Amino acid sequence: MAVSKYIHQSLENRSSFEAFFKRNYHLSCLVALRYVRNEQEAEDIVQETFLHLWQKRADLKIQKNLKNYLLHAVKNRSINYLHRGKHFDDLPDSNLLTNLNEDPDEAFSEEELAVQIASSIDALPNQCKKIFLLAYNDHLTYDQIASTLNLSKNTIKTQMGIAYKILRERLRNYFINLFALSFRRLFK
Amino acid sequence: MGQDKWETWASVLHGEATEPEGAHMDAESEKDLKAAHRIFNAREKVGLVMKLKSPDDAWTEIKGNLYSSHTRWIEFSKYAAIFLLSLLITGSAFWSINSRQKLDDQFASISAPNGQITNVTLFDGTNVWLNAGSTLTYKQSFNNDNREVILEGEALFNVTKNEKIPFIVHAGDAQVKVFGTQFNVKAYRNDMKIETVLIEGEVQFSSNQQSVMMNPGELVLFEKSSGNLVRNRVNTEEYTSWKGGKIYFNNETLHSLAQQLERWYEVKISFQDERIKSFRFSGVINKERSLEYTLNIIEEINKIKFEFNQDYVLVKEK
Numbered sequence: 001m002a003v004s005k006y007i008h009q010s011l012e013n014r015s016s017f018e019a020f021f022k023r024n025y026h027l028s029c030l031v032a033l034r035y036v037r038n039e040q041e042a043e044d045i046v047q048e049t050f051l052h053l054w055q056k057r058a059d060l061k062i063q064k065n066l067k068n069y070l071l072h073a074v075k076n077r078s079i080n081y082l083h084r085g086k087h088f089d090d091l092p093d094s095n096l097l098t099n100l101n102e103d104p105d106e107a108f109s110e111e112e113l114a115v116q117i118a119s120s121i122d123a124l125p126n127q128c129k130k131i132f133l134l135a136y137n138d139h140l141t142y143d144q145i146a147s148t149l150n151l152s153k154n155t156i157k158t159q160m161g162i163a164y165k166i167l168r169e170r171l172r173n174y175f176i177n178l179f180a181l182s183f184r185r186l187f188k
Numbered sequence: 189m190g191q192d193k194w195e196t197w198a199s200v201l202h203g204e205a206t207e208p209e210g211a212h213m214d215a216e217s218e219k220d221l222k223a224a225h226r227i228f229n230a231r232e233k234v235g236l237v238m239k240l241k242s243p244d245d246a247w248t249e250i251k252g253n254l255y256s257s258h259t260r261w262i263e264f265s266k267y268a269a270i271f272l273l274s275l276l277i278t279g280s281a282f283w284s285i286n287s288r289q290k291l292d293d294q295f296a297s298i299s300a301p302n303g304q305i306t307n308v309t310l311f312d313g314t315n316v317w318l319n320a321g322s323t324l325t326y327k328q329s330f331n332n333d334n335r336e337v338i339l340e341g342e343a344l345f346n347v348t349k350n351e352k353i354p355f356i357v358h359a360g361d362a363q364v365k366v367f368g369t370q371f372n373v374k375a376y377r378n379d380m381k382i383e384t385v386l387i388e389g390e391v392q393f394s395s396n397q398q399s400v401m402m403n404p405g406e407l408v409l410f411e412k413s414s415g416n417l418v419r420n421r422v423n424t425e426e427y428t429s430w431k432g433g434k435i436y437f438n439n440e441t442l443h444s445l446a447q448q449l450e451r452w453y454e455v456k457i458s459f460q461d462e463r464i465k466s467f468r469f470s471g472v473i474n475k476e477r478s479l480e481y482t483l484n485i486i487e488e489i490n491k492i493k494f495e496f497n498q499d500y501v502l503v504k505e506k
Contacts, residue, residue, distance in 0.1 A: 021246075029236075029237075037422065038387055038405050041404050047249065114237055117227055118237035118238060136231050138472075142202070142204050168220055
Protein backbone atom coordinates (compact mmCIF):
# COMPACT_ATOMS: atom_id res chain seq x y z
CA MET A 1 0.00 0.00 0.00
CA ALA A 2 1.36 3.39 -0.94
CA VAL A 3 0.96 5.20 2.35
CA SER A 4 1.22 8.70 1.00
CA LYS A 5 -1.64 8.12 -1.41
CA TYR A 6 -3.84 6.37 1.10
CA ILE A 7 -7.25 7.96 1.56
CA HIS A 8 -9.26 6.93 4.58
CA GLN A 9 -12.41 5.09 3.55
CA SER A 10 -14.63 7.71 5.20
CA LEU A 11 -13.09 10.25 2.85
CA GLU A 12 -13.34 8.15 -0.27
CA ASN A 13 -16.60 9.56 -1.55
CA ARG A 14 -19.40 11.90 -0.64
CA SER A 15 -21.71 9.33 0.85
CA SER A 16 -19.07 7.77 3.10
CA PHE A 17 -18.12 11.27 4.18
CA GLU A 18 -21.75 12.10 4.88
CA ALA A 19 -22.07 9.07 7.13
CA PHE A 20 -18.83 10.00 8.90
CA PHE A 21 -20.07 13.58 9.35
CA LYS A 22 -23.43 12.59 10.80
CA ARG A 23 -21.90 10.00 13.08
CA ASN A 24 -19.46 12.47 14.60
CA TYR A 25 -21.17 15.84 14.34
CA HIS A 26 -22.59 16.14 17.85
CA LEU A 27 -19.49 14.66 19.42
CA SER A 28 -17.31 17.19 17.61
CA CYS A 29 -19.54 20.06 18.72
CA LEU A 30 -19.21 18.94 22.34
CA VAL A 31 -15.44 18.88 21.98
CA ALA A 32 -15.53 22.44 20.60
CA LEU A 33 -17.81 23.45 23.46
CA ARG A 34 -15.06 22.60 25.90
CA TYR A 35 -13.35 25.74 24.61
CA VAL A 36 -15.93 28.07 23.11
CA ARG A 37 -18.97 28.94 25.11
CA ASN A 38 -21.78 29.04 22.64
CA GLU A 39 -23.37 26.48 20.40
CA GLN A 40 -23.41 28.53 17.21
CA GLU A 41 -19.68 29.16 17.47
CA ALA A 42 -19.02 25.52 18.16
CA GLU A 43 -21.13 24.40 15.22
CA ASP A 44 -19.34 26.83 12.88
CA ILE A 45 -15.96 25.57 14.02
CA VAL A 46 -17.01 21.96 13.57
CA GLN A 47 -18.45 22.52 10.12
CA GLU A 48 -15.30 24.32 9.02
CA THR A 49 -13.17 21.48 10.36
CA PHE A 50 -15.16 18.86 8.47
CA LEU A 51 -14.97 20.90 5.32
CA HIS A 52 -11.26 21.35 5.66
CA LEU A 53 -10.83 17.66 6.26
CA TRP A 54 -12.72 16.94 3.06
CA GLN A 55 -10.78 19.45 1.02
CA LYS A 56 -7.40 18.24 2.25
CA ARG A 57 -8.27 14.57 2.10
CA ALA A 58 -5.73 13.81 -0.59
CA ASP A 59 -2.91 15.19 1.57
CA LEU A 60 -3.82 13.55 4.84
CA LYS A 61 -1.83 10.56 5.97
CA ILE A 62 -4.29 9.12 8.42
CA GLN A 63 -4.47 5.42 8.27
CA LYS A 64 -6.42 4.35 11.29
CA ASN A 65 -8.27 6.65 13.56
CA LEU A 66 -9.80 9.40 11.47
CA LYS A 67 -12.34 10.19 14.17
CA ASN A 68 -9.64 10.80 16.70
CA TYR A 69 -7.84 12.99 14.23
CA LEU A 70 -11.03 14.94 13.61
CA LEU A 71 -11.63 15.54 17.32
CA HIS A 72 -8.13 16.85 17.82
CA ALA A 73 -8.47 19.07 14.77
CA VAL A 74 -11.70 20.47 16.26
CA LYS A 75 -9.92 21.03 19.53
CA ASN A 76 -7.02 22.86 17.86
CA ARG A 77 -9.31 24.96 15.73
CA SER A 78 -11.33 25.94 18.79
CA ILE A 79 -8.21 27.00 20.64
CA ASN A 80 -7.02 28.97 17.62
CA TYR A 81 -10.40 30.59 17.42
CA LEU A 82 -10.23 31.62 21.06
CA HIS A 83 -6.83 33.14 20.56
CA ARG A 84 -8.06 34.62 17.33
CA GLY A 85 -4.95 33.17 15.79
CA LYS A 86 -6.83 32.72 12.52
CA HIS A 87 -4.52 29.89 11.53
CA PHE A 88 -7.48 28.11 10.11
CA ASP A 89 -5.49 26.62 7.30
CA ASP A 90 -3.23 24.69 9.61
CA LEU A 91 -4.85 21.40 10.32
CA PRO A 92 -2.65 19.66 12.83
CA ASP A 93 0.03 17.56 11.25
CA SER A 94 -0.97 13.99 12.00
CA ASN A 95 2.61 13.13 12.90
CA LEU A 96 2.95 15.93 15.38
CA LEU A 97 -0.07 15.26 17.49
CA THR A 98 1.62 13.72 20.46
CA ASN A 99 -1.49 13.31 22.53
CA LEU A 100 -3.06 11.29 19.73
CA ASN A 101 -1.25 8.28 21.07
CA GLU A 102 -1.70 8.84 24.73
CA ASP A 103 -5.29 7.95 25.36
CA PRO A 104 -6.79 7.39 21.99
CA ASP A 105 -10.22 6.27 23.13
CA GLU A 106 -10.52 7.81 26.55
CA ALA A 107 -9.67 11.41 25.78
CA PHE A 108 -13.19 12.43 24.81
CA SER A 109 -15.14 9.82 26.72
CA GLU A 110 -17.29 12.31 28.61
CA GLU A 111 -18.43 13.89 25.38
CA GLU A 112 -18.96 10.49 23.82
CA LEU A 113 -21.11 9.40 26.74
CA ALA A 114 -23.21 12.56 26.57
CA VAL A 115 -23.93 11.99 22.87
CA GLN A 116 -24.93 8.39 23.56
CA ILE A 117 -27.19 9.47 26.42
CA ALA A 118 -28.83 12.17 24.31
CA SER A 119 -29.75 9.75 21.56
CA SER A 120 -30.97 7.18 24.10
CA ILE A 121 -33.19 9.81 25.71
CA ASP A 122 -34.58 10.61 22.32
CA ALA A 123 -35.76 7.05 21.96
CA LEU A 124 -37.61 6.93 25.32
CA PRO A 125 -41.41 6.49 25.22
CA ASN A 126 -43.07 9.86 24.78
CA GLN A 127 -44.53 10.54 28.20
CA CYS A 128 -41.50 9.11 29.93
CA LYS A 129 -39.18 11.28 27.83
CA LYS A 130 -41.18 14.41 28.60
CA ILE A 131 -41.06 13.79 32.34
CA PHE A 132 -37.42 12.80 32.31
CA LEU A 133 -36.33 15.89 30.38
CA LEU A 134 -38.18 18.25 32.73
CA ALA A 135 -36.26 16.78 35.63
CA TYR A 136 -32.96 16.12 33.93
CA ASN A 137 -32.65 19.09 31.61
CA ASP A 138 -34.84 21.75 33.17
CA HIS A 139 -34.01 20.81 36.76
CA LEU A 140 -37.66 20.82 37.84
CA THR A 141 -38.67 19.06 41.03
CA TYR A 142 -41.11 16.14 40.94
CA ASP A 143 -43.82 18.40 42.40
CA GLN A 144 -43.23 20.98 39.69
CA ILE A 145 -43.39 18.34 36.96
CA ALA A 146 -46.55 16.85 38.45
CA SER A 147 -48.29 20.23 38.41
CA THR A 148 -46.94 21.15 34.97
CA LEU A 149 -48.17 17.95 33.36
CA ASN A 150 -51.20 17.47 35.57
CA LEU A 151 -50.04 14.08 36.77
CA SER A 152 -49.61 12.56 40.20
CA LYS A 153 -46.23 12.81 41.86
CA ASN A 154 -46.23 9.05 42.08
CA THR A 155 -46.43 8.78 38.30
CA ILE A 156 -43.44 11.08 38.01
CA LYS A 157 -41.51 8.92 40.44
CA THR A 158 -42.35 5.72 38.57
CA GLN A 159 -41.58 7.17 35.14
CA MET A 160 -38.24 8.55 36.34
CA GLY A 161 -37.29 5.06 37.53
CA ILE A 162 -38.34 3.61 34.19
CA ALA A 163 -36.35 6.24 32.31
CA TYR A 164 -33.13 5.47 34.17
CA LYS A 165 -33.68 1.77 33.76
CA ILE A 166 -34.23 2.02 30.01
CA LEU A 167 -31.28 4.37 29.56
CA ARG A 168 -29.03 2.04 31.48
CA GLU A 169 -30.13 -0.85 29.25
CA ARG A 170 -29.54 1.14 26.07
CA LEU A 171 -26.14 2.22 27.27
CA ARG A 172 -25.15 -1.23 28.52
CA ASN A 173 -22.84 -1.99 25.64
CA TYR A 174 -21.33 1.42 25.84
CA PHE A 175 -20.62 1.12 29.55
CA ILE A 176 -19.09 -2.30 29.10
CA ASN A 177 -16.62 -0.87 26.61
CA LEU A 178 -15.93 2.06 28.84
CA PHE A 179 -15.26 -0.04 31.92
CA ALA A 180 -13.18 -2.49 29.94
CA LEU A 181 -11.10 0.44 28.82
CA SER A 182 -10.53 1.81 32.28
CA PHE A 183 -9.70 -1.71 33.39
CA ARG A 184 -7.15 -2.07 30.65
CA ARG A 185 -5.61 1.25 31.52
CA LEU A 186 -5.38 0.26 35.13
CA PHE A 187 -3.14 -2.65 34.28
CA LYS A 188 -1.20 -1.08 31.51
CA MET B 189 -34.51 -2.97 46.85
CA GLY B 190 -35.53 -5.19 43.96
CA GLN B 191 -37.35 -3.70 41.01
CA ASP B 192 -37.94 -0.34 42.66
CA LYS B 193 -34.25 0.37 42.93
CA TRP B 194 -34.37 2.56 39.82
CA GLU B 195 -37.15 4.68 41.30
CA THR B 196 -35.21 5.07 44.51
CA TRP B 197 -31.98 5.98 42.74
CA ALA B 198 -33.72 8.44 40.45
CA SER B 199 -35.34 10.10 43.47
CA VAL B 200 -32.03 10.33 45.31
CA LEU B 201 -30.19 11.69 42.25
CA HIS B 202 -32.83 14.34 41.68
CA GLY B 203 -32.91 15.42 45.29
CA GLU B 204 -36.37 13.99 45.98
CA ALA B 205 -35.24 11.47 48.58
CA THR B 206 -32.25 10.81 50.77
CA GLU B 207 -29.86 7.92 50.34
CA PRO B 208 -31.41 4.73 51.78
CA GLU B 209 -29.41 3.53 54.74
CA GLY B 210 -27.39 0.35 54.80
CA ALA B 211 -28.79 -1.00 51.58
CA HIS B 212 -26.80 -4.04 50.56
CA MET B 213 -26.23 -4.38 46.88
CA ASP B 214 -25.10 -7.20 44.70
CA ALA B 215 -22.39 -6.61 42.14
CA GLU B 216 -24.88 -6.09 39.32
CA SER B 217 -26.73 -3.40 41.27
CA GLU B 218 -23.47 -1.70 42.09
CA LYS B 219 -22.79 -1.41 38.38
CA ASP B 220 -26.31 -0.19 37.70
CA LEU B 221 -26.02 2.48 40.35
CA LYS B 222 -22.69 3.59 38.95
CA ALA B 223 -24.29 3.84 35.52
CA ALA B 224 -27.21 5.87 36.92
CA HIS B 225 -24.72 8.28 38.46
CA ARG B 226 -22.86 8.64 35.20
CA ILE B 227 -26.09 9.34 33.35
CA PHE B 228 -27.08 11.95 35.91
CA ASN B 229 -23.67 13.59 36.01
CA ALA B 230 -23.62 13.98 32.24
CA ARG B 231 -26.74 16.16 32.26
CA GLU B 232 -24.96 19.41 31.46
CA LYS B 233 -23.24 18.05 28.38
CA VAL B 234 -26.38 16.18 27.31
CA GLY B 235 -28.26 19.48 27.59
CA LEU B 236 -25.73 21.01 25.20
CA VAL B 237 -26.25 18.23 22.66
CA MET B 238 -29.97 18.91 22.71
CA LYS B 239 -29.41 22.52 21.80
CA LEU B 240 -27.41 21.62 18.71
CA LYS B 241 -28.72 21.24 15.18
CA SER B 242 -29.49 17.70 14.17
CA PRO B 243 -26.66 16.09 12.20
CA ASP B 244 -29.03 15.93 9.21
CA ASP B 245 -29.66 19.68 9.28
CA ALA B 246 -25.98 20.43 9.75
CA TRP B 247 -25.15 18.23 6.79
CA THR B 248 -27.70 20.05 4.64
CA GLU B 249 -25.93 23.27 5.56
CA ILE B 250 -22.46 22.22 4.55
CA LYS B 251 -22.92 19.76 1.74
CA GLY B 252 -23.22 22.55 -0.83
CA ASN B 253 -19.78 23.74 0.19
CA LEU B 254 -17.99 20.47 -0.36
CA TYR B 255 -17.02 21.44 -3.87
CA SER B 256 -16.50 25.14 -3.40
CA SER B 257 -13.19 26.62 -2.49
CA HIS B 258 -12.05 26.83 1.06
CA THR B 259 -11.75 30.59 1.08
CA ARG B 260 -15.26 31.04 -0.18
CA TRP B 261 -16.56 29.02 2.72
CA ILE B 262 -14.62 31.04 5.24
CA GLU B 263 -15.90 34.25 3.66
CA PHE B 264 -19.41 32.91 3.79
CA SER B 265 -19.16 31.87 7.42
CA LYS B 266 -17.84 35.28 8.42
CA TYR B 267 -20.68 36.91 6.60
CA ALA B 268 -23.20 34.57 8.21
CA ALA B 269 -21.81 35.18 11.66
CA ILE B 270 -22.54 38.88 11.44
CA PHE B 271 -26.23 38.15 11.14
CA LEU B 272 -26.15 36.11 14.29
CA LEU B 273 -24.42 38.60 16.50
CA SER B 274 -26.09 39.01 19.81
CA LEU B 275 -25.15 41.33 22.56
CA LEU B 276 -26.21 42.60 25.90
CA ILE B 277 -25.49 45.60 28.00
CA THR B 278 -26.31 46.11 31.63
CA GLY B 279 -25.87 49.51 32.99
CA SER B 280 -27.51 52.72 33.82
CA ALA B 281 -28.94 55.17 31.37
CA PHE B 282 -28.30 58.56 32.83
CA TRP B 283 -28.27 61.18 30.17
CA SER B 284 -26.17 64.28 30.17
CA ILE B 285 -27.98 67.58 29.92
CA ASN B 286 -26.87 67.83 26.31
CA SER B 287 -28.35 64.57 25.17
CA ARG B 288 -31.53 65.37 27.05
CA GLN B 289 -31.94 68.56 25.07
CA LYS B 290 -31.43 66.64 21.90
CA LEU B 291 -34.33 64.42 22.92
CA ASP B 292 -36.95 67.16 22.59
CA ASP B 293 -40.02 66.63 20.50
CA GLN B 294 -38.36 64.86 17.64
CA PHE B 295 -38.05 61.72 19.72
CA ALA B 296 -40.62 58.98 20.08
CA SER B 297 -40.50 56.20 22.62
CA ILE B 298 -41.85 52.75 23.31
CA SER B 299 -42.11 51.33 26.82
CA ALA B 300 -42.71 47.97 28.35
CA PRO B 301 -44.30 48.57 31.76
CA ASN B 302 -43.24 46.58 34.79
CA GLY B 303 -44.56 43.06 34.63
CA GLN B 304 -44.65 42.95 30.82
CA ILE B 305 -42.40 41.96 27.96
CA THR B 306 -43.13 43.82 24.70
CA ASN B 307 -42.21 43.12 21.09
CA VAL B 308 -41.97 45.90 18.48
CA THR B 309 -40.75 46.23 14.91
CA LEU B 310 -39.01 49.47 13.95
CA PHE B 311 -39.34 51.19 10.56
CA ASP B 312 -36.19 49.63 9.12
CA GLY B 313 -37.56 46.18 9.95
CA THR B 314 -35.48 45.75 13.08
CA ASN B 315 -37.28 43.69 15.68
CA VAL B 316 -36.97 44.53 19.37
CA TRP B 317 -37.97 42.65 22.50
CA LEU B 318 -38.26 45.01 25.44
CA ASN B 319 -37.97 43.54 28.91
CA ALA B 320 -40.19 44.67 31.77
CA GLY B 321 -39.64 48.25 32.94
CA SER B 322 -37.71 49.30 29.82
CA THR B 323 -37.99 52.23 27.44
CA LEU B 324 -36.64 52.57 23.93
CA THR B 325 -36.36 56.07 22.48
CA TYR B 326 -35.67 56.93 18.84
CA LYS B 327 -35.82 59.91 16.56
CA GLN B 328 -38.98 60.31 14.59
CA SER B 329 -36.78 60.51 11.55
CA PHE B 330 -35.62 56.98 12.34
CA ASN B 331 -35.49 55.21 9.01
CA ASN B 332 -32.94 53.85 6.63
CA ASP B 333 -30.68 56.91 6.95
CA ASN B 334 -30.69 57.18 10.70
CA ARG B 335 -30.61 54.15 12.89
CA GLU B 336 -29.86 55.39 16.39
CA VAL B 337 -31.83 54.45 19.47
CA ILE B 338 -31.54 55.17 23.17
CA LEU B 339 -32.23 52.43 25.62
CA GLU B 340 -33.07 52.51 29.25
CA GLY B 341 -33.62 49.01 30.54
CA GLU B 342 -33.08 45.80 28.63
CA ALA B 343 -33.80 44.83 25.04
CA LEU B 344 -32.99 42.15 22.52
CA PHE B 345 -32.45 43.58 19.05
CA ASN B 346 -32.73 41.72 15.79
CA VAL B 347 -31.28 44.32 13.47
CA THR B 348 -32.03 44.44 9.76
CA LYS B 349 -28.82 44.29 7.81
CA ASN B 350 -27.56 47.53 6.29
CA GLU B 351 -23.83 47.81 5.72
CA LYS B 352 -23.91 51.52 5.01
CA ILE B 353 -25.85 52.78 7.98
CA PRO B 354 -24.85 51.41 11.37
CA PHE B 355 -27.43 50.66 14.00
CA ILE B 356 -26.33 52.41 17.18
CA VAL B 357 -27.66 51.81 20.66
CA HIS B 358 -26.87 54.51 23.20
CA ALA B 359 -26.90 53.21 26.75
CA GLY B 360 -25.77 55.69 29.35
CA ASP B 361 -22.29 56.88 28.54
CA ALA B 362 -21.65 53.94 26.27
CA GLN B 363 -22.70 53.00 22.82
CA VAL B 364 -22.85 49.85 20.79
CA LYS B 365 -22.45 49.92 17.06
CA VAL B 366 -23.45 47.20 14.63
CA PHE B 367 -24.49 46.89 11.01
CA GLY B 368 -27.00 44.11 10.98
CA THR B 369 -27.26 41.57 13.67
CA GLN B 370 -29.02 40.32 16.74
CA PHE B 371 -28.00 41.64 20.08
CA ASN B 372 -29.27 42.31 23.54
CA VAL B 373 -28.77 45.44 25.61
CA LYS B 374 -29.49 45.87 29.29
CA ALA B 375 -29.22 49.31 30.81
CA TYR B 376 -31.46 49.82 33.82
CA ARG B 377 -31.27 53.16 35.54
CA ASN B 378 -30.21 51.97 38.98
CA ASP B 379 -27.23 49.83 37.96
CA MET B 380 -23.75 51.20 38.50
CA LYS B 381 -22.21 49.30 35.63
CA ILE B 382 -22.62 48.75 31.94
CA GLU B 383 -22.44 45.13 31.07
CA THR B 384 -22.14 43.92 27.48
CA VAL B 385 -22.27 40.32 26.37
CA LEU B 386 -21.58 39.40 22.79
CA ILE B 387 -23.05 36.14 21.60
CA GLU B 388 -22.10 36.02 17.94
CA GLY B 389 -20.14 38.05 15.46
CA GLU B 390 -18.37 41.29 16.21
CA VAL B 391 -19.44 44.45 17.86
CA GLN B 392 -17.82 47.68 18.88
CA PHE B 393 -18.38 48.80 22.43
CA SER B 394 -17.42 52.40 23.18
CA SER B 395 -17.39 54.42 26.35
CA ASN B 396 -16.21 58.00 26.67
CA GLN B 397 -12.66 56.83 27.34
CA GLN B 398 -12.17 53.84 25.10
CA SER B 399 -13.49 51.60 22.42
CA VAL B 400 -13.12 47.82 22.15
CA MET B 401 -14.00 45.15 19.62
CA MET B 402 -15.60 42.29 21.48
CA ASN B 403 -15.26 38.57 20.84
CA PRO B 404 -18.21 36.19 20.86
CA GLY B 405 -18.99 34.73 24.26
CA GLU B 406 -17.25 37.65 25.90
CA LEU B 407 -18.50 39.95 28.61
CA VAL B 408 -17.25 43.48 28.94
CA LEU B 409 -17.95 45.11 32.25
CA PHE B 410 -17.67 48.86 32.32
CA GLU B 411 -17.60 50.44 35.75
CA LYS B 412 -19.12 53.88 35.55
CA SER B 413 -17.35 55.33 38.54
CA SER B 414 -13.79 54.26 37.71
CA GLY B 415 -14.11 53.97 33.94
CA ASN B 416 -12.46 50.54 34.15
CA LEU B 417 -13.16 47.83 31.59
CA VAL B 418 -13.05 44.18 32.61
CA ARG B 419 -13.26 41.41 30.01
CA ASN B 420 -14.46 37.92 30.82
CA ARG B 421 -15.82 34.79 29.16
CA VAL B 422 -19.39 33.86 30.10
CA ASN B 423 -22.24 31.51 29.29
CA THR B 424 -24.23 33.79 27.00
CA GLU B 425 -27.52 31.99 27.42
CA GLU B 426 -27.76 33.23 30.97
CA TYR B 427 -27.97 36.74 29.57
CA THR B 428 -30.62 36.34 26.88
CA SER B 429 -33.03 33.89 28.50
CA TRP B 430 -35.32 36.64 29.79
CA LYS B 431 -36.98 36.89 26.36
CA GLY B 432 -38.61 33.50 26.94
CA GLY B 433 -39.72 34.56 30.41
CA LYS B 434 -36.90 32.66 32.09
CA ILE B 435 -33.87 34.06 33.75
CA TYR B 436 -30.73 32.32 34.91
CA PHE B 437 -28.94 33.48 37.99
CA ASN B 438 -25.41 32.28 38.32
CA ASN B 439 -24.11 33.10 41.78
CA GLU B 440 -25.83 36.47 41.68
CA THR B 441 -26.48 38.53 44.77
CA LEU B 442 -29.96 38.55 46.29
CA HIS B 443 -29.86 42.27 45.68
CA SER B 444 -29.75 41.90 41.91
CA LEU B 445 -32.23 39.00 42.06
CA ALA B 446 -34.65 41.25 43.97
CA GLN B 447 -34.31 43.98 41.32
CA GLN B 448 -35.31 41.53 38.59
CA LEU B 449 -38.24 40.23 40.63
CA GLU B 450 -39.43 43.79 41.25
CA ARG B 451 -39.56 44.46 37.52
CA TRP B 452 -41.24 41.23 36.61
CA TYR B 453 -43.78 40.96 39.37
CA GLU B 454 -44.39 44.63 40.11
CA VAL B 455 -43.61 44.28 43.79
CA LYS B 456 -41.41 46.20 46.13
CA ILE B 457 -38.81 44.08 47.89
CA SER B 458 -37.05 45.27 51.03
CA PHE B 459 -34.23 43.72 52.98
CA GLN B 460 -34.38 43.54 56.75
CA ASP B 461 -30.62 43.74 56.90
CA GLU B 462 -28.11 45.12 54.35
CA ARG B 463 -25.95 42.04 54.84
CA ILE B 464 -28.61 39.78 53.30
CA LYS B 465 -28.35 41.68 50.02
CA SER B 466 -24.96 40.16 49.38
CA PHE B 467 -26.14 36.54 49.83
CA ARG B 468 -25.65 34.56 46.63
CA PHE B 469 -28.24 32.77 44.56
CA SER B 470 -28.04 30.39 41.60
CA GLY B 471 -31.02 29.00 39.74
CA VAL B 472 -33.68 29.58 37.12
CA ILE B 473 -36.61 31.91 37.67
CA ASN B 474 -39.60 31.39 35.40
CA LYS B 475 -41.83 34.39 34.80
CA GLU B 476 -44.78 32.11 34.07
CA ARG B 477 -44.82 31.12 37.73
CA SER B 478 -46.54 33.16 40.40
CA LEU B 479 -44.51 35.35 42.72
CA GLU B 480 -45.42 33.15 45.69
CA TYR B 481 -44.23 30.07 43.89
CA THR B 482 -40.96 31.70 42.88
CA LEU B 483 -40.29 33.03 46.36
CA ASN B 484 -41.00 29.60 47.83
CA ILE B 485 -38.32 28.08 45.67
CA ILE B 486 -35.83 30.76 46.60
CA GLU B 487 -36.64 30.19 50.28
CA GLU B 488 -36.07 26.48 49.92
CA ILE B 489 -32.53 26.83 48.70
CA ASN B 490 -31.41 29.84 50.70
CA LYS B 491 -31.11 30.77 54.31
CA ILE B 492 -33.77 33.41 53.93
CA LYS B 493 -37.51 33.79 54.19
CA PHE B 494 -39.98 36.21 52.68
CA GLU B 495 -42.65 38.02 54.61
CA PHE B 496 -45.62 39.43 52.71
CA ASN B 497 -46.74 42.84 53.87
CA GLN B 498 -49.41 45.18 52.61
CA ASP B 499 -47.40 46.71 49.81
CA TYR B 500 -43.97 45.13 49.94
CA VAL B 501 -42.13 41.88 50.53
CA LEU B 502 -39.60 41.78 53.34
CA VAL B 503 -36.54 39.52 53.06
CA LYS B 504 -35.33 38.12 56.37
CA GLU B 505 -32.63 35.72 57.41
CA LYS B 506 -33.90 32.29 58.43
